[in-house]
Every structure is written in C-alpha cells, then in structure tokens.
Amino acid sequence: MGSPKISRRIMLGRTGLAAAAVGLTLAGCGGGGSASPEASGDAGSSAPLTPVKLQLQWVAQAQFAGYYAALDQGYYKDEGLDVSILEGGPDIVPQDVLSAGDVDYAISWVPKVLGSIEKGAKITDVAQIFERSGTTQISFKDKNITTPGDLAGKNVGSWGYGNEWELFAGMQKAGVDVGAIKLVQQAFDMNGFLAGDIDAAQAMTYNEYAQVLESENPATGQLFTPDDLNVISWNDVGTNMLQDAIWANSDKLSSDTAYQDQTTKFIKASIKGWVYARDNAEQAADIVTKAGSQLGVSHQKWQTNEVNKLIWPSTSGGIGMISDVAWTRTVGIAKGTKNETGATIISAxxxxxxxxxxxxxxxxxxxxxxxxxxxxxxxxxxTVTLEKGGA
Structure with a gap:
C-alpha cells in the first residue's frame, strides 16, 4: 500500500488551542489521467477503487481512531474503497454535509441527527459505533455535587450545540428544571472550570476530563487526581443518549444497489479498524497523531483507551448494532426533555x-x-498515565 497524501488546514481544536488539523486522503487519479497505485486496486488488479468521503464530527483525534486505523491498515482498500476522511470543526454540521450530498457517510450523535431528520434531512443510522455515552458533568469535591439534584442553584457549564440534552434530561429526572441552574456557555476547554467560574462542567471521558487531570493543582503543585473530583455519569443516571454513529443517505439506500453494497463494505472495514484500535490501542493512538492530531502523546493514548470503553465489550451482538432499548431511550429523551426555552429536540x-x-x-x-x-x-x-498538559 502506497503512502497516503496529506492536505493540511488550520482549525480551532476542542482544547481551545489553534491546531493544525489534517485531512487524510488516499491519492486519487492525477491530472494527466493516470491512476496512482492507491486508486487502481490491489497489485495485479485492474479494478479501480471506489471514491468514498467520510465527514467526521470533529478534528482528527482518537474519538475517530477506528476510521484512521482502517485507512492506515488498508482495510478500506481491501473492500475496494478509496476513502477520504474529512475533519469537522465548530462550524461543520456532519449531517448537513451528508444531507447536501457532499459526502457519502458522516459521523454524528443520534440526538443531533434526529432533530435534522425532523427538519427534512433524509439520512439513516446504519451502524451505532459508540454503545455508551462519554458525557459527564464534573465538579471539585468541595462543591458537594454528586447527583443531578445537587446542580440546583449552581453554575453549570455546557457547550450547547446539542451536547446539553443528557444533562437536561438528568436534571429533569431529578426534578430540577433548567431555570433552577445558572447555565454557563462553556468554551471548548476547561479553563472556566479550573478558574472556578463553573461549579459543574461538561466533560467527555476521553477529552475534557483528561484535560483536568493534566492540569496542576495550585494547592499542591501536583496534577489533579480523580480523588479531587466528583463525576456524574449519564450512563449511571439513565439519561445517556446514543452518540457516535455512521450515517448514510436514506434515498440512496432505498434505490441504489451499488451504494447499498458500498455501505456494507464501508461498515465492515470501519469495524475492522475499531477492532484494530481495541487490540492495538497504543499503535492506533500513533496513527491518529500521524494523521494530524495535535494532542499530546499521553492524552492521545488516554483518549483511545477511553473511547474503547464506550465500544467494548459490545452487548448488542457486535459493534455497530443498534440496541432497541438505547434507541428508544434516546428518542424518548429527545421528545420529552426541554431546554431553557421549553423546546425539545423532536416533537414526534x-x-x-x-x-x-x-x-x-x-x-x-x-x-x-x-x-x-x-x-x-x-x-x-x-492503564494510562497522563502527563502535564497531555504531553
């Protein structure tokens, strides 16, 4: 397998730092009409690879390790696919890019896409990669916030943009309306939390939680530890919603046999990538780094490890299967949970x-x-040891 070509652009990363985000694409046909080795199939085969574009939900990081591993290990090529991975960012809505026909597949959270579907987007969840939620609400021990009910009267951080629904559902399950908290627009970092401006901050287990543990506790001069924090997991509360899934074009699935076959092949290769990331977590972290992620070595390993926990073990018959229980719960929360304006994600x-x-x-x-x-x-x-700043 030849070396992939790399195109580079600058984007604001989730850590809040300017990051050089890399879109990794396999080489396509040259301007002179001759195909590169990557685009011409296996050695000795004249069958060309089928170009496929995948839109990520965020920038290159181990949240997407399985897709980068599938590309790096040649699993997509084995299925006859020439896959380009397109990074996301603050201004990119994956389901909109897919719905517009600009890509073949997209990665996004289920509740966000349900809202888009109700507004007319014709897209389908064809593989539910994350079985568990990675969203938590964290606080320092001295705030005495251990349950959603304890959030009443507190400064509660959320990124918004559809990331807040598990929080709101957990609060409302405990009898706490959104109006009973001071909702703080949280930046895509933990600076406000570390400065004390936010009592309970939103944190993904694989990213922002680690950012805190990579930070120095000014009282001790040492890094913060899990013992310094209280963590509310929406998996434990029961208001967890389905997150990263592979989405496809509904109309093409209903009428295009070639696209149907391609979708099976794409899912198969992607799953092999996730199996590789499970069994070779450190190597998978390195692959994502080489793809352009600006996260430090220890943070990248942490992220790969924590993302694996959201997938494995599969309890639904295999990675990618959509649990009826989890789907029904997610739809129920999307219909029944209200935000600060009284709106729900979907009405039906x-x-x-x-x-x-x-x-x-x-x-x-x-x-x-x-x-x-x-x-x-x-x-x-x-067992991953985080270093200061995630180095």
Whole structure:
C-alpha cells in the first residue's frame, strides 16, 4: 500500500488551542489521467477503487481512531474503497454535509441527527459505533455535587450545540428544571472550570476530563487526581443518549444497489479498524497523531483507551448494532426533555428510515465468518498515565 497524501488546514481544536488539523486522503487519479497505485486496486488488479468521503464530527483525534486505523491498515482498500476522511470543526454540521450530498457517510450523535431528520434531512443510522455515552458533568469535591439534584442553584457549564440534552434530561429526572441552574456557555476547554467560574462542567471521558487531570493543582503543585473530583455519569443516571454513529443517505439506500453494497463494505472495514484500535490501542493512538492530531502523546493514548470503553465489550451482538432499548431511550429523551426555552429536540417519533441494521448485520456476518472478534467480551482497558498538559 502506497503512502497516503496529506492536505493540511488550520482549525480551532476542542482544547481551545489553534491546531493544525489534517485531512487524510488516499491519492486519487492525477491530472494527466493516470491512476496512482492507491486508486487502481490491489497489485495485479485492474479494478479501480471506489471514491468514498467520510465527514467526521470533529478534528482528527482518537474519538475517530477506528476510521484512521482502517485507512492506515488498508482495510478500506481491501473492500475496494478509496476513502477520504474529512475533519469537522465548530462550524461543520456532519449531517448537513451528508444531507447536501457532499459526502457519502458522516459521523454524528443520534440526538443531533434526529432533530435534522425532523427538519427534512433524509439520512439513516446504519451502524451505532459508540454503545455508551462519554458525557459527564464534573465538579471539585468541595462543591458537594454528586447527583443531578445537587446542580440546583449552581453554575453549570455546557457547550450547547446539542451536547446539553443528557444533562437536561438528568436534571429533569431529578426534578430540577433548567431555570433552577445558572447555565454557563462553556468554551471548548476547561479553563472556566479550573478558574472556578463553573461549579459543574461538561466533560467527555476521553477529552475534557483528561484535560483536568493534566492540569496542576495550585494547592499542591501536583496534577489533579480523580480523588479531587466528583463525576456524574449519564450512563449511571439513565439519561445517556446514543452518540457516535455512521450515517448514510436514506434515498440512496432505498434505490441504489451499488451504494447499498458500498455501505456494507464501508461498515465492515470501519469495524475492522475499531477492532484494530481495541487490540492495538497504543499503535492506533500513533496513527491518529500521524494523521494530524495535535494532542499530546499521553492524552492521545488516554483518549483511545477511553473511547474503547464506550465500544467494548459490545452487548448488542457486535459493534455497530443498534440496541432497541438505547434507541428508544434516546428518542424518548429527545421528545420529552426541554431546554431553557421549553423546546425539545423532536416533537414526534422519527421515521423508520432513521435507522437500519441491514448493512451492519451483513458486515458483522462477514467478519464473524472471517474469525474477527466483533464483540470484544474479553476487552481489558489499558492503564494510562497522563502527563502535564497531555504531553
């Protein structure tokens, strides 16, 4: 497999620092009409690879390790696909890019896409990669916030943009309306929390939580530890919603047999990438770094490890399967939880085309026949030591 070409652009990363985000694409046909080795299929084969564009939800980081690993290890090429990975950012809405026909697949959270579907987007969840939620609300121990009910009267941070619904659902389940807190617009970093301006901050287990543990406690001169924090997990509260999924074009799934076949192949190769990231977490972290992520070595390893925990072990018959229980819970929260204006994400159940297990079931069957472990029942996470600043 030849070396992939790299195109570079500057984007604001989730850490709040200017990051050089890298879009990694396999080389395509040259201007003179001759195809590069990557675009011409396997050695000795004249069959060209099918160009495929994947839109990520955020910049290059281990949240997407499986896709980068599938590209790096040649799994997409094995399925006859020439995949380009397009990074996201603050101003990019993956489902809108997919709905507009600018890409073939997109990664996004289910509740965000449900709102887009109700507004007319014709896209389908074809593989639910994250089985568990990575969203938490964290606070320092001296704030005495251990349950959603304790958030009443507190300065509560949220990024907004559809990231707040598990928080609101957890609060309302505990009898705390949004009006009972001071909702703080949280930046895409933990500076406000560390400065004391936010009592309870939103934090992904694989990113912002680690940012705190990479920071120095001014009282001790040492890094903060988990013992310094209280963590509210929405998985424990029961208001967790489905997050990273692979989305496809609904109309093309209903009428384009080539796209249907391509979707199975894309899911299959992506799952192999996630299996690689599970079994080779440190190598997967390195792959993402080489793809352009600006995160430090220890932070990248932490992120890979924590993302693996959201996927493995699979309890739904294999990675990518859509749990009816989790889907129903997510839809229920989207219909029944109100934000600060009294609005909900959706007003009615989504159409049947909002999800399909047809293609992931085919992909899993093929992988199982090849001896690939798609459930990861024996998964054991790494022990990762964070360094100051995530270095």
């Amino acid at each position: 159940d989504p159409p049947e085309t909002a999800k399909s297990t047809t293609y992931v079931e085919k992909a899993l069957a093929e992988l199982k026949s090849e001896g690939v472990d798609v459930e990861g029942k024996n998964f054991a996470p790494l």
